[in-house]
Amino acid sequence: MSIKEKLAGNVLGFGTAPLGNMFRDIPEAEAQATVDAAWEHGVRYFDTAPFYGAGLAEIRLGEALARRKRDEYVLSTKVGRLILDEVEDASARALGEKSGLFAAGRPNRLVNDYSADATLRSIDDSLKRMKTDRIDIVWIHDIAQDFYGDEWLSYFEVARKGAFRVLTRLREEGVIKAWGLGVNRVEPIELTLDLSEAQPDGFLLAGRYSLLDHERALQRLMPKAAQRNTGIVVGGPYSSGILAGGTHFEYQKAPAEIIAQVERIKAIAQQHGVGIKAAALQFVLANPAVAAVIPGASRPARVAEDAAALKETIPAAFWHELREQRLVAANAPLPVDRI
Structure with missing residues (x-):
């Protein structure tokens, strides 16, 4: 079952990384x-993910x-990541x-x-942590993280022989409905x-298809995914928070540029009476390859903002100006293109 079919009617999802106390200790x-x-x-x-x-x-x-x-x-x-019973001390966690x-x-x-055995164990552990009887979609997580350096291809090869095959079998057996990669780089996809x-x-795909970073994904990935009807779920539409009033980009303090x-972008949005969150979400969903977008939230009010942003009416002039000012790629699909 394609991701688009599985997520039909669910274009706005919920990313739970903040619930793992990302950046701050969130009360239960x-x-x-x-x-x-x-x-x-x-x-x-x-x-969600074990890593969170x-x-x-x-x-x-x-x-x-x-x-x-x-x-x-x-x-x-x-x-792709197993949680051990072993507890790290504070100094190890800091590094x-x-x-x-x-x-x-x-x-x-x-x-x-990313081996076969670890994949099966990870799914079993997740089922227990979430106290549920099934998982619909399983993503192979962060197979090409920057901290892997040039070694990421070796991790990919382990996953190809391990996680890829196990998840294919589980899908064929009806244990899961779908699988794919969950990454923040275009290359492994x-x-x-x-x-x-x-x-x-x-x-x-997290962080690589947003208002601030989308040109690489547009070169080959998005057209090929659309051609194959292989849907893309976009994570990180606010680029780690900088597009939602935060100060982080790529999980670190945003650089000056x-x-x-x-x-x-904010200046143009203000000129046209457009919310920056609305622009970020609707830009992502304008691409025909995108099946859903999953912003994260750690407060109820943020969820309400996301839902309202998805419904906000954005004038065509806003999108035209972004394109004219080269703040979006010339070949990036925009909501105005559908009008």
């Missing part, structure tokens, strides 16, 4: 209220969704992969493993699409 009640707010605003697609707070996001999401009927929502999580992002998450140690033996149903770019 606030986390639960945020998921409840998403549900009340019609969200029926929820994406070393299982904390999965645990919290499972608690919140336990009150809902399982057939009424779509659930995706990820494989490790979780530093900065999920320093306030659970202290359990994470290991990268392009490589996967070129593999004759791999038949993924779609991809989750990005801040300047955002200010130019």
